[in-house]
Amino acid sequence: xxxxxxxxxxxxxxxxxxxxxxxxxxxxxxxxxxxxxxxxxxxxxxxxxxxxxxxxxxxxxxxxxxxxxxxxxxxxxxxxxxxxxxxxxxxxxxxxxxxxxxxxxxxxxxxxxxxxxxxxxxxxxxxxxxxxxxxxxxxxxxxxxxxxxxxxxxxxxxxxxxxxxxxxxxxxxxxxxxxxxxxxxxxxxxxxxxxxxxxxxxxxxxxxxxxxxxxxxxxxxxxxxxxxxxxxxxxxxxxxxxxxxxxxxxxxxxxxxxxxxxxxxxxxxxxxxxxxxxxxxxxxxxxxxxxxxxxxxxxxxxxxxxxxxxxxxxxxxxxxxxxxxxxxxxxxxxxxxxxxxxxxxxxxxxx
Numbered sequence: 001x002x003x004x005x006x007x008x009x010x011x012x013x014x015x016x017x018x019x020x021x022x023x024x025x026x027x028x029x030x031x032x033x034x035x036x037x038x039x040x041x042x043x044x045x046x047x048x049x050x051x052x053x054x055x056x057x058x059x060x061x062x063x064x065x066x067x068x069x070x071x072x073x074x075x076x077x078x079x080x081x082x083x084x085x086x087x088x089x090x091x092x093x094x095x096x097x098x099x100x101x102x103x104x105x106x107x108x109x110x111x112x113x114x115x116x117x118x119x120x121x122x123x124x125x126x127x128x129x130x131x132x133x134x135x136x137x138x139x140x141x142x143x144x145x146x147x148x149x150x151x152x153x154x155x156x157x158x159x160x161x162x163x164x165x166x167x168x169x170x171x172x173x174x175x176x177x178x179x180x181x182x183x184x185x186x187x188x189x190x191x192x193x194x195x196x197x198x199x200x201x202x203x204x205x206x207x208x209x210x211x212x213x214x215x216x217x218x219x220x221x222x223x224x225x226x227x228x229x230x231x232x233x234x235x236x237x238x239x240x241x242x243x244x245x246x247x248x249x250x251x252x253x254x255x256x257x258x259x260x261x262x263x264x265x266x267x268x269x270x271x272x273x274x275x276x277x278x279x280x281x282x283x284x285x286x287x288x289x290x291x292x293x294x295x296x297x298x299x300x301x302x303x304x305x306x307x308x309x310x311x312x313x314x315x316x317x318x319x320x321x322x323x324x325x326x327x328x329x330x331x332x333x334x335x336x337x338x339x340x341x342x343x344x345x346x347x348x349x350x351x
Contacts, residue, residue, distance in 0.1 A: 023328050026237045030244025031251060041245045045315055053315060056242065060197055060307040062235030066228045067138055067303075068205025069212075069221065073160050085280065085289035089158050092276045092297035093136040094169055100271065101133025102126070102177045104264035113260050121318050123183055125261055128322025130177045131309050133268065134170055136162050137299035140334070141292065144299060147338045150292035158296055163202065166301075170194055174308070185312050197307040236327070239306060243324050246316035261325040269333045273298040277341070280348070287348035291341045299334055302327045 034041055047054045109122040117125070138159055145155040171190045178185055212220040244251065251257065276297045280290035305323040313319040 018331075022233075022237055023240055023324070026240035027244045027324075027328075030241040031248045033241065034245035034248030041242070044242065045246070053310060056239060056307070056310050056315065057196065059235040059239045059242075060303060060310075061201055062231040063239070063303040064197060064201040064307075065205060066225055066232050068201045069209050069225055069228075070142070071138070071160055071163055071202070071205060072156055072209070073164075073206065084283050084285045085154060085293035086158055086161065088276050088279050088283070088285070089293045089296055090161070090165070092272055093162060094165060094173070096275070097136070097268075097272050097297055098130070098134040098173050098177060101264070101268050102130050102181065104268055105129040106181065108260070108264045116256070116260060121257075123181065124313065124318025125322045126181050127178060127183050127185075127313060128305070128309055128317075128319035129261070129264060129268075129326075130174060130181065131305040131319065132265065132300045132302065132323055132326045134173045134177070135301035135304045135308075136166070137296055138163055138166075138301050140299055140330075141296045144295040144334055144338055145292035148291035148295070148341050149288060150295075151286075151288040154289050155292045155296075158293065162296065163198075167194065167198055167202070170198070170304075189312055190308070193308040193311045196311070197304055236303070240324055240327070242315060243306075243310075243320050251321075257321075258325055258328070261322050262329050265326055265329055266333065269298050269329070270337075273337050284349050287341075287345050290348055294341070295334065295337065298337060300326055300330065302330060 044055050045053065105126040109117055109126050110119075114122070141159060142152075142155060144150075145152065171187070171194045175185070175187050175190055208224070209221055212224055216223075273294050276294035277290060280293055285293070302323060305326065306320065309317065309319040309323045
């Protein structure tokens, strides 16, 4: 970790630096409240409209909206500037990562851990990791790019392109992989999740961004995002509390389940990073592009995965639990890879 440049200057605030700790604390609070006031969680679960849990929907929008305000689709005009890195990013994110995540999920949950996980739970955890694998990062990748002194213009372009692709590719890929895993979900529910948790926040974010730029330029956008950033923190942690309030009995009965879910997630994260990173090295991509192009394929849009898992399978589902485990392991993994990238900068040609 000593190779990571100034985390505060790069945008890694106290929340991001200690994300896993806050999530662990929220898990403990959720388990405690679930045992103390189970009726409260039952009441919250009943607040639904059209199969959408209203409290969770509000929390997810609170998490996602600040990120969407930061997306600049004007960057798409520069899509051809660093085409090698973008090709690697798109290939890893959409042609490789979802399928390797599904394969690892099947391997571990249905075979390696078969004696430790009931079959119904194994399918639920498989669904959760599939949702994580099909949702590439859209926000934290800016932080990882800054920590490796990545090219900010390239990072903006790759995030914008991935958001466009996600609108069209997320639902079909998830539906296909869930079907292959014999997990049947209503396709219309999946499409509705994309509309609720990608299209609507994205449209709102683009609209607000345009208005802010008209009033005060990019500085106004930065100030606005800084003011609403606590919404993301609060939304994520309260969602975790709710999830673990419903999952309390499962976790307390089988405390090793979080570690079991983490195994394929860790293998996937490190595997995808080194695949993209070494491909960039072989293709002689400059480091300031190679690092962010590998990191975006490693990090996940876990807010979206959590939201869709809840919409498809419910607050108390194993799928929702698996997506939260993804949040728990995200930051330690990503910081270790940032440190590795900074130590191997000399592997790449000068820009």
